[in-house]
Amino acid sequence: MQASEGDTEIGVSIDSAQEETAAGLVSLPDDLDEDFDESLPNGENLIAAAVALAATDSRDGLSQAQMVQRYWRFAPDEELVDLTPEQLLTAARSHRELAAVRKPGELKLRLTLVPDQHHSVVELVTDDMPFLVSSVTGALSARNLDVQLLVHPLMVIRRHAETGELEEVCADVEPDDEIPGDLVESWMRVEIDPVRDPQEQEQVQEDLRRVLEDVRRAVNDWPAMRSRALSLADEIAHEELPVPDRDINDSVELLKWLADDHFTFLGYREYELKHEGEHELIQAIPGTGLGILQGDQETPRMLRSMTPEAHRKALEKRLLIITKANSRSTVHRNAYLDYIGFKTFDSNGDVIGEKRFLGLFSSSAYRTSVRDLPVVKRKVASVLDRSGLSPRSHSGKDLLEILETYPRDELFQITTDDLYQAATGVLRMAGRRQLRVFLRKDTFGRFISCLIYLPRDRFTTAHRLAMQEILLRELNGIGVDYTTRVSESNLARVHFIVRTDPANPPNEIDVDLLAEQLGDATRNWDDDFRLVLERKLGDEQAKRLAARYTEALPETYKDGHLPYEAVQDLAKLELLEEPGQLEMHLYRRRAGGTGITGVKSHDGAEGDIVRFKVYRHGLPMVLSAVLPVLHSLGVKVTDERPYEIKRGDSTIYLYDFGLQLPQGARDLTEVRAHVENAFAAAWRGEAEVDGFNELVLRAGLTWRQAVVLRAYAKYLRQAGTVFSQESMESTFTAYPQIAALMVALFETRFDPRLVLADAERNSHAKELVSAIGRQLDSVVSLDQDRILRNYLTLIQATLRTSFFQKAIDSRPKSYVAIKLDPQAIPDLPQPRPRYEIFVYS
Template sequence: MPLPTEANKILEQVLNLVNENFPPTQAQQIASFAQHFFNSVTPEDILARDNVENLYGAAVYYWRFASQYLPEQTKVQVYNPQFEQDGWQSAHTIVSILIKNMPFLADSIRMALNRQGLTVHLMVHPILTTQRDESGKLIAISPTGNSESLIHLEVDLQTESSILLKIASELKQILADVRIAITDWQVMQNKMAEAFQELQKNPPPIDSNEINEVSDFLQWARTNHFTFLGYREYKLDSKTLVLKRIKGSSLGILRTEDSDAISDSFAQLPLQLRKLAQKPNLLLLNKTTTFSTIHRPVRMDYIGVKQVDAQGIVTGEKRFLGLYTSSAYHQSTLEIPIIRHKVQYVLSNMAGNGHKNQALFYILETYPHDELFQIDAETLRQTTLGILQLQEQQRIRLFVHPDTYGRFFSCLVYIPRERYDTELRKQMQKLLQESFGGTHVDFNVRLTESVAAQIHFIVYTPTGTCASIEIKKIEQQLVEITRSWTDRLHTALIEHNGEEQGTYLSHRYANAFSVAYREDFSARHAIYDIDKILLLEANNDISISLYRPIETLDNSLHFKLFHPHTHIPLSLVLPMLENMGVKVIQERSYQVQTAKNVWIHDFELLHHESSLQIEQVKDAFQTLFAKIWRQEVSNDGFNRLVLYAKLNWQAIIIFRAYWKYLRQTGANFTQEYVELALINNPKITNLLLDLFNARCNPATRDNSTNIVEQIEKSLDSIASLDEDR
């Protein structure tokens, strides 16, 4: 690991350049600034950028960048420094920011850059305590003064000026959001305190237990469990059922749209959903459909406190937008108001059963907290009891909870932990989005010591969606997705061979097939290959399979060759197949880990016999190849007759013998020409075979006269005189 002293030597050279190139007073200021700046850079990052001139240029640039600044400003520059004009350069685009120090800056900036598809290669974030004059001119870096964030980022190189401007513009907007949220933070917190005090002083005419629980929740939220980002008050028009903004009430990120306009999102809800606003339940806990631009890139949390008058009529709402803090997510469910009552309700139904009660409590503690805020107690009870039944079971379950306003479906999926991987999660996500008609999906994965992995999907749908969903059907589809190739092989082998033999073969071949084979062939396909391998092990020769995948063209075939111990060179097989009338397009090899270490060679073949039906030639083709392989039959072009005249190996031998006889009698035609004549005229070829059998086979009735007449008649239609001869 590089030593810090090596980085210090580089920085000493940078400071020497400062002293050499600036007057003493100015050099002292720049050197002090540079030391503060580089203290925030790791030695490794300094050594990775060990060009002293570039580091010197960056130090001078940032000193000038920070030399003039007023507290209300947000300085952002996005550019590509060039050595000739700027005195330094970088392989990346540089983002420079100077802003009053406040929470959430680093997180929010990274989020903004990530949303634009930019990778942050380096982030340096020194906090400067500055002394400035009234105009904002930097006087000194000192122990006391204004706290300012100077942020240096290196992102993927961007050369288009329009893109650089877009990056800067979006960063300024995000930083404005952060500033306004932080500025109004205390005011928003006070608004929640006011809502609490109002419930205590002027409680509405509803159940006192609900009032107390809502009051406790508001106190809990405002004590470091909720990050306030926005606030607004609304008035509910009971006649038109619209929510109208109260002008002047907007705070935080909602302050920029402060008017008395109606809430468009509420107005777009179906009437039956808008009527829910009239119900005098005090507290609304939900998620917004928009992502936070501050701190965490998640959908914002929404806390709504309904305003209820003395007659019990809902008159409006106080709405808080923000994010629950990390401490809220790590706190026990029994300590969180609203949630604790739901948990106690669920546990009360398991009273008297210590072991199950403990297991159920663990399920509740690990249940998604966002979901606990929204789900009703009875649905939670049914869901958690269903999860309890999964304990120590290798099963897949789906639990669905629709949003009250029809904006999303919350889907909890439990699968065996060892089955979970990213690819499987993507498949499940795609299935759920299609099944619920979703526009997009959020997810969160939880892996614990439990045998089951928990994946929480939120499938967002067009507002007001309340379609009838067949949960069990979707769950079964998830089961199919989560079944591994080995699972499918086990099932297929039992169906094919019976339970005893199928289970035996499943154990034997569960891990025998390579990843490449599993990607190319289904488990059901594999059971037939296993049959071939078993034959191979019995005779220690070869096994063969000619087949046509359903998705291939009519003139395409596949040919599998199974061979023990060793891989077969393509050069050995290619001449045999081409002499059988096919062209080899490609070959893929797969090793099967068995006692004999079997190799499967899968050849893709093309042929020119348009009327070919594979069942007519399969057995003859396979037998002929085996004969050629064993050198029991000659490897020549006569073998093409197996496809083009549909002859078996014995019939082909007869025509090969005829040719050899003709050659001995002095015939002028080459072997290739005779082969083509027979291939081009398969009908006559088969009649010649019939004539041979009629005259030479004692078991066949001699009808040679009739066959000769058919041959002579067929010869009249041959265009080539040579082929006629």
Template sequence: MTSSHFAELIAYAQAHTGPASERQGSFITAYFENTDPDEIVSRGPATLFAQANAHWRLLDAPRAANTPKIRVFNPTLAEDGFVSDHTVVQIVNDNMPFLVDSVTMAINRSGRTAHWIVHPLMSVARDANGSVTAVSTVAAAKAAGRSDPVESLILVECDRIVDQAAQQALVEDLKSVLSDVRGAVVDWQPMLARAREVRAACERATQAPEKRDEAIAFLAWLEDRHFTFLGVRDYDLKREGDNVSLVAIADSGLGILRGPVKTAETRLPPEVVALMDSTEMVMVTKAMTRATVHRPAWLDYIAVKRFDDAGNVIGESRFLGLYTSTAYSEPVGNIPLVRQRVTNVMNTSGVVPESHAAKSLQAILDDYPRDELFQIDAATLADHAIGILRLQERQRTRLFLRRDPFGRFTSAQVFVPRDRYNTELRVKIGNELMMALNGQSIEFTPMLTDSPLARIHYLVRAKDIAPQNVNLAILEARIAKLAQRWEDDCTAELLRSHGEGNGLSLANRFANAFPTAYREDFSALVGAEDADMLASLNPGAPMMVKLYRPLDAGPGILRFKIYNTAKVALSDSLPVLEHMGQGYWMNIRTPSSAVQRLCGYMTLACNYLPIPICHQSKCALKTCSRKPGAARLKVMTSIAWYSIPRWMHAPLPSCVPARVISSNWVLPIARTT
């Protein structure tokens, strides 16, 4: 805020607060201290004072300990002293981490946009009744030697909420979110202590040293600011015949898992039972719920096995949270468990150390989706990494799938040529994956680098359970078809017809030259045929025509195409067609829309083809009962068209339309002088 606007606001506040001017003046100073100056200038002192005053009333009201005050309202002049096009959310809460992010997430999750956020931190002194006696910035209180509690005020303007019930629903959602934030913050140290206890228990386990040591190192790595612990709970393993399940231990929850258990017992699928019986001590996956605290991501799920004195698995300690930004930027060689898998891939891939292939494989592993590296098993990682490496030898569309052991989602990495990647293709591939993988929702993360291939990482959440036996080859072929452009199909047909040498030459000349309107109406196979016709034109034979019957044409419908090294104006060509046998055996049918499209073909073809060649079509010729045979008709039409000197650039200035007489094949051409 500029000093002039700030002074104007303070002067306005002092003039309108009366006896409380000193106390509220310091409040308003602290309230807008770090606000966007553009917002301050655009709103004016009267509106700003009214907004701060409304929040002051919420702050000054008594508040129960450890409980937020929340107000969601549409301001009015009579009650609030200002009006707004948006709904206003005002919150007073004890200061703690994650507040603004979590509140904004809750508003966005309701389908609304946050248009303006103000978040001042206040040093607040209260009397025995909870009323405010002094308020200032945290820095001012510290300078004055006061240690009053710091309270967080949050103002959000979001999309307008007209319905009172919807406003109250947002209030309840915000209360739940702030309760989760408080639980995660208050239980932060107890959750860290639980993690240390679990790590100490792992040190006493009698498992294989290489597995045990990596698990212990991974837990220590998580504690070292690489994981935001949001919740923890212990579970007992229950076996009844072939049924294996995890049973939540009451009162073991901390953070967002504190309180009553929502799902007391969970039956484990065979894949998870196999993991429980394996030598792995730590299992990493994604939970089925999104975080309500800090970041709107799916919660990371880390399960550490619990053992009895005999070394048998008796349960797990489950940690929910989010990896920190440093975890995503950490070199893979520094991350326990992950580094073990990466080393295994490098050793089993067969690449020569320090070779180009080895460096490329290491780069692939470094750039591999980090969440996948935490969750994937060594065998699948090796298969995917080597498959990606082979794409450097043969660039093409590829698909790599990994199914979650619980069957809750499928991870899909799709590689497509970078020059073909766009939003439309990304959506089409996502829809294809949703259908094939029983998807309920889908998320994507694209990555475009200097590589000729673009990578899109999809996470497809299943409706009930993710399919196990997906035909990867068929699904990959369907995705490759989606990534195939009209130009690619045309090029493929030219290569098939002419071989690689001549085919590539024709493809480079014509495949990208056809305008969009042409590609919408004609297949790539037809385009390849027309490219052959256009390529055959030369100064000695500068024009060709084709009269043909499309496969999908109705009775008596023909199409006529002109290929020319010079532009043929629509105003010149249509009169000729209109009078070729008018009243005898042929009538032209050209609605206004068709004429416009034809004109577009003529203009665009001339502009985009690499040589001055015109290619026109879409003239629908409707024959009557006196028509000659198709072969004679084609010959007669060709003779008529070739006989008009104007198309051949003869010196004659113009011509009148020709008339073809079918009875004796006479072709009179009338010319003006």
């Protein structure tokens, strides 16, 4: 097969394909430029292999190869994944069999479940018409059937004139090159989610038949509907009508504009208003239906069955009606149909009927400037004039931009007064971070238009769904549609159409309350963070801290913390100035809520559990070094969440630990500061990491007070006691009250800060010794009793100590010296010195 200069062959040379099929290889013809010798993309390779396979048919290999090439040539590579050349050939042959016999105007349709049951296949053959692909995919989407593969070749066909039998597939002929006798048919193959239920299969096929019949009717009657629009424009222009001249001018201009490819005409019908007794009826005039309204309406409708708004509107002496129909389009776009009606009047000026067009505004209608749209341009001019703004001023240009980007469907339906209120309301927002709602009730009482402007960064799918839920609840909605607009502006716009039940219309709507509910539902974490800062600290400090921390706090932190908690963390973060500096926060987290009225709870709030946060400036902490310190305090670590806060001046490392406190721990408010200080001291190496630290939580001791008991434990070990330090630690954790009394006795005897006379000091010490004695009576274990009595003896045998002395930096010294009287310690081995000074460091 030869190709003329400037043309390209169908994909492979038929001769070479036949030679190389057996080897599974397909090469390009030799006479092509060497630049094309590189490997074909996967999709083209696959199709080329299928073409070569078809060419091996000894009967009509060339014809089949050409058909396979045309059938698959526009299939996307990504949709051909996992397909084989044999499957491509089989699919094309199957479609040809479906098209074997077909008369003009007939639809051939087949829905099959493939043997592996992983997907179903829709195959159809029909006359080529506009809107086929979009209408078919729309019908499938309406049933929640996802399209996995779609091919839509236009085939030039020759058939027997009487029987419709397929005589030839002219796969090498483009549709634009057809000659008399040729038919251009649309072959469509759609692979969708599996449809296994036979009843559902029949319903899907019925939906497709109905949709394609609507497409056929609309396409066939489109010239007649367009012609009817133009003739109606002439009729209105020359009739004497009991309506304002602006209505007549708007209607004539609108009809001509619609006919100029700005409207997809889908249906037309004429109606008359009749009186039967006391009842008013609206009846379709037989024979006037076109497109999707071709069939005659058999049953008239009583006006009183309509909503009160629709009843009034039907009898209102206004010529033009522009609104949305109750039904969705099955043709082209799955959207509610645009309804454009023109009333007819008798000689007395009363309404006696209507001429109604149904369809969809075309894409060009949405691109046209509002200053050129019939009906709309008059409203826009009125709003601009009423605003008093110069078109050359900044505000005037902003107002015009608001009108240019206003939802077009709304512009056709809204009144001038409502448009002015909405447009100037948006203008007054001036980019402010706030949410505004503009509501408009449909004049027929079937839906409520809700136009919502909100900060762009607050528009998310989750927030849209939250707004939908509120609108459906507050407006008694039974369905909702939406469109969005997000541009370079600071504001995003969401337009909801909430369908309402005429039998259960919403009560009086409090727009301010509705806006507040929507605002609460769409505020993000950052907004709430700023709000809490403002309420706690005022505008100036809030602005500074928000700028410093909003971006610095990682998203993982925001997911797990309420804004109120973040503000508490800021109090600690702001204290960190030097590398290595530590701050801590021990607290009991409340079960949800923020504690601030009007600030919503965010996901991540937990139950009433204890959390311990460690903040460190500049240097990270190793978990293996932190956990022993926490465990020494007697707590169990249930979880750990690290965060890096990348502040402008440095990085702050925040470690958030979940803690389980030991049984019998003191109230958190009592020991919070003690625990935080004990952790810091142990981390800095000022205190040992051992079981005495648990007394901070159990006995309410400070880390320094725990040092007293630890120092005596070291002395006892040096003196040769049989008890280990762990035994002493466990004894005091079992009797924390005795531990507290022991420390109190030590401080009473030696703390210089206690302003007491010697007699008074001795008296208090005797009282404490007596109290300890009473507590010792309840000790069950003999070993524990001996340990505690040894401690009491040591404290009483202590003569002096350096424990309360401070270093130059006013911090406690790193060592403790204790002067003891060995003669007063019976368990010490002989010989005993007169005095002994023990130093613990």
